[in-house]
Amino acid sequence: MATEDSTVSSLHRAVQIVRALADAAAEGGMRVSDLGKQLGYTQATTHRLLQQLVDEGLVEQAAHNKRYALSLDFFSLAARAGERGGLRERCRPALLRLGASLGDSVFLLVRAGFDALCLDRWEGPFPIRSFTGDIGGRVPLGVGQGSMAILAHLPEAERDEVMRHNVPRIRHLGALDEVYLRTEVAKVLRQGYANTNSGLIEGMAGVAVPVFDSNGQVVAALSIGTLTARLEGERLPVVVDLLQREARALAAQINPFDRALRRPADSLGGGR
DSSP states (O other): OHHHHHHHHHHHHHHHHHHHHHHTGGGTOBOHHHHHHHHTOOHHHHHHHHHHHHHTTSEEEOTTTOOEEEOHHHHHHHHHHTTSSOHHHHHHHHHHHHHHHHOSEEEEEEEETTEEEEEEEEOOSSOOOOSSOSTTOEEETTSSHHHHHHHHTSOHHHHHHHHHHHHHHHGGGSSOSHHHHHHHHHHHHHHSSBOOOOSSSTTEEEEEEEEEOTTSOEEEEEEEEEEGGGGSTTHHHHHHHHHHHHHHHHHTTOOTTOHHHHOGGGGOTTOO
């Protein structure tokens, strides 16, 4: 029994080390002394556990600064775990609920490089046209409500790079220039959703909210497309509230290593 208790204790401490190294990833890891001090372990215990994690290939030590950090093998394992229950599968019930509640077409968009890709959609009773078209359709980030919701919530430097790349791609659409994109980004960040009707599809309107992963990074957007008259007056805030509720519920379920976030087209399979 004593040996079993000791094993459980060592496992718990090793997990605490892994969590601490994950939190320190942005700083390039931690030294033994700092890690032990933070967790309340002796330096000998910390070093022993770290060495065991190194031997298992889950942690590595940088030669230039002696800091320990999670290894590429660790992230590979996390990525493989993300293959099960992918983003499209997790979000499908939300699309069905929104479609049944609103009666409008609902879209799940994810980022694909400089584009937004339609990963899934639920077709409402009102015939509409959308920027992305059917499942698998792409549109440059910044064109359409779902795409704009993703663009606006990217880290600032990344967002600027996307806009620099995409402005030449959307010039043919007339009003969609860099001034327009920056104005709309500021509006989305201020109000928490995108509902710009650019006029590119006459009579059509939409609204979208960002979907974040468990780390608070934007990974997708939930949006609806409908007739302009159906997003006027008091209905707009009701629609936004429903979208935001579903987005919040999804946040804790989304694995940042989900393959659909890196290679979204691979998740499309044979369609709906």
